[in-house]
Amino acid sequence: MSIEKPTSKMFIQIVSELRALIRDENIPAGGKIPSERVLAERLNVGRSSVREALRSLELLGLIETRRGGGTFITDFRNHKLVEVLSTFILHEETDLENVNETRKILERDAIRIVSANETLRKLPVWDSLCDNLELEGIIAREDIMREIVIASENRLVLKIWILLKQYGKEAYNGFSTEQEQPILQAFISELMIGNTAEAISSFEEWTELLHKGRDIL
Amino acid sequence: MSIEKPTSKMFIQIVSELRALIRDENIPAGGKIPSERVLAERLNVGRSSVREALRSLELLGLIETRRGGGTFITDFRNHKLVEVLSTFILHEETDLENVNETRKILERDAIRIVSANETLRKLPVWDSLCDNLELEGIIAREDIMREIVIASENRLVLKIWILLKQYGKEAYNGFSTEQEQPILQAFISELMIGNTAEAISSFEEWTELLHKGRDIL
DNA sequence: TTTAGAAAAGTGGTCTGACCACTTTTTCTA
DNA sequence: TAGAAAAAGTGGTCAGACCACTTTTCTAAA
Numbered sequence: 001m002s003i004e005k006p007t008s009k010m011f012i013q014i015v016s017e018l019r020a021l022i023r024d025e026n027i028p029a030g031g032k033i034p035s036e037r038v039l040a041e042r043l044n045v046g047r048s049s050v051r052e053a054l055r056s057l058e059l060l061g062l063i064e065t066r067r068g069g070g071t072f073i074t075d076f077r078n079h080k081l082v083e084v085l086s087t088f089i090l091h092e093e094t095d096l097e098n099v100n101e102t103r104k105i106l107e108r109d110a111i112r113i114v115s116a117n118e119t120l121r122k123l124p125v126w127d128s129l130c131d132n133l134e135l136e137g138i139i140a141r142e143d144i145m146r147e148i149v150i151a152s153e154n155r156l157v158l159k160i161w162i163l164l165k166q167y168g169k170e171a172y173n174g175f176s177t178e179q180e181q182p183i184l185q186a187f188i189s190e191l192m193i194g195n196t197a198e199a200i201s202s203f204e205e206w207t208e209l210l211h212k213g214r215d216i217l
Numbered sequence: 218m219s220i221e222k223p224t225s226k227m228f229i230q231i232v233s234e235l236r237a238l239i240r241d242e243n244i245p246a247g248g249k250i251p252s253e254r255v256l257a258e259r260l261n262v263g264r265s266s267v268r269e270a271l272r273s274l275e276l277l278g279l280i281e282t283r284r285g286g287g288t289f290i291t292d293f294r295n296h297k298l299v300e301v302l303s304t305f306i307l308h309e310e311t312d313l314e315n316v317n318e319t320r321k322i323l324e325r326d327a328i329r330i331v332s333a334n335e336t337l338r339k340l341p342v343w344d345s346l347c348d349n350l351e352l353e354g355i356i357a358r359e360d361i362m363r364e365i366v367i368a369s370e371n372r373l374v375l376k377i378w379i380l381l382k383q384y385g386k387e388a389y390n391g392f393s394t395e396q397e398q399p400i401l402q403a404f405i406s407e408l409m410i411g412n413t414a415e416a417i418s419s420f421e422e423w424t425e426l427l428h429k430g431r432d433i434l
Numbered sequence: 435t436t437t438a439g440a441a442a443a444g445t446g447g448t449c450t451g452a453c454c455a456c457t458t459t460t461t462c463t464a
Numbered sequence: 465t466a467g468a469a470a471a472a473g474t475g476g477t478c479a480g481a482c483c484a485c486t487t488t489t490c491t492a493a494a
Contacts, residue, residue, distance in 0.1 A: 010447070011272050035474055046449040048265050051475090052272040055228050059273035067475050068456035098373035105326040105374070156315040157322065160377065227476070252445055263478040268446085284446050285485035 010045060014053035017043055022073065032070050033063070103164040104207065107145050110152035110161075111203055115196040120151050126192050133185065141210060144184075148191075180209050227262060231270035234260055239290065249287050250280070320381040321424065324362050327369035328420055332413040337368050343409050350402065358427060361401075365408075397426055 018033070021042075027033060036054065040047040054071060057063045065071045114120045125147050133139050142165060149161050187202035235250070244250060253271065257264040271288060274280045282288045331337045342364050350356050359382060366378050404419035 012276075015276075037474080040449095048268075048450090049448060051265075052269055052447095054475095055269040056273045056276040059229075059232070059276070065475060066457080068458075068473080070457090070474060098371045101371055102323075102373050102377070106322065108326070109322040154315050154318055156319050160319070254445080257478095265479090266477065271446095282446060283486080285444080286487075287445060 010049050011052040011056065014043060014045065014050060015057065018053060018057070027073060029073050032072050035070060099164050103161060106157050106161050106164070107149065108200055108203065110145075110149045110154075110157065111191060111199055112196055113152040113154075114148055115191050115194055115199050118194065120153075121192055121194055123151055125151065126188065130188060133181070133188070139184075144188075180206060183209060227266050228269040228273065231260060231262065231267060232273060235270060235274070244290060246290055248290050250290065252287060316381050320378060323374050323378050323381075324366065325417055325420065327362075327366045327371075327374065328408060328416055329413055330369040330371075331365055332408050332411055332416050335411065337370075338409055338411055340368055342368065343405065347405060350398070350405070356401075361405075397423060400426065 018039075021027075022033065033039075034042065036047050036050050039050045043050065054063060054065070058065060062074055063071055064074050129139070129144065129147065146161075149158050183202055183206045187199060187206055190199035190202055235256075238244075239250065250256075251259065253264050253267050256267045260267065271280060271282070275282060280288055281291050346356070346361065346364065363378075366375050400419055400423045404416060404423055407416035407419055
């Protein structure tokens, strides 16, 4: 295992490497991860760099360190993230939630508009979206929502939406997993049929799922 | 400024001290914070400890570091948003429809949120609004909607709403006439009861009426 | 006087090595 | 064999040293 250090942010890379290490060695929640010195040697970096990465993860509540004992993966319930965020940086955290919530407001309305307008529902883009979904089984949430927002024909909303997307990028931007696919399929179906309420309901469900399933480490 | 180091987590303390420092020195979003070396000296700790704290904040997206430049407080709202919005509206001769429609989207959602939350519905502001309406029979639309948007507790939406209100000011900003009053009354009533669908329906009706009245001009 | 370029200072990024305080493991007694 | 002492391991912190890059300052030419 080695790390390139071409550009920027060693500690970010280390976080990433750490994640791979935990996966590869199958370290369970509550399990112990290698010592800082060992990590430094294995990852071929200085101990202080390892520590900077670990401290970040600790602040996020993802790991726990015991002086003289070692470093351990936090016993599940990573919901701590939100807690820690709100405890430490109250205003900023609510701002971030505001961003994502605002974006959802715009998305919801775009769905409403498209779903309620037959012409918009018949746009060829939905068919190709469905084809993609069936063929590849995977599709980025933002790609879907972008098409819907574009279709709703409010350029100002589109601009704001893109802006919010950039700022709130930590959540909601993943790819659809197998688990999400049936919901996503239902969502698009309802949308194309024009069942506004059902489409929005599926949308909420889908979003909820994405939010939960986000890999933290 | 000094730090005790009795037990546990120097870097947590530093994060806390850092917050105080930013507050005390009134460093604005986008502003520069003292260099790592200066912080280390002022807080009477080692530079690596300062760095561990900073790295945590960076992972949270609260600060931004530029190699050779310094460390800055992340500036994620205000300027850029306002800028983009204004350039959009000023440069591209935009149809006001977009502006007003977008504002309506936000308003509609604020109504939904307030109407669906008992705590928000019980805010004393609605009572005084009703009193005003009965006593004077006249009330500005924007005053009503502002209260509702504020109550919905999304500061970002509030900011965008205010902005849109400024740009789209030729419409929707009138006072309630006798004709509108029963609808407005119904709207607020439904809102306070928690009948979301009915409230929004009344809202649409009310808005429609206002819109017509404007068109005459 | 102005300004373009070079030098210096400042700053984050990383590494090394050194202690300390504490915990876990091992070893050595009684 | 059990208990205590020693050793090893581990996180916590600090100091100093380079490096790469940016910003500021200074200098010399136009």
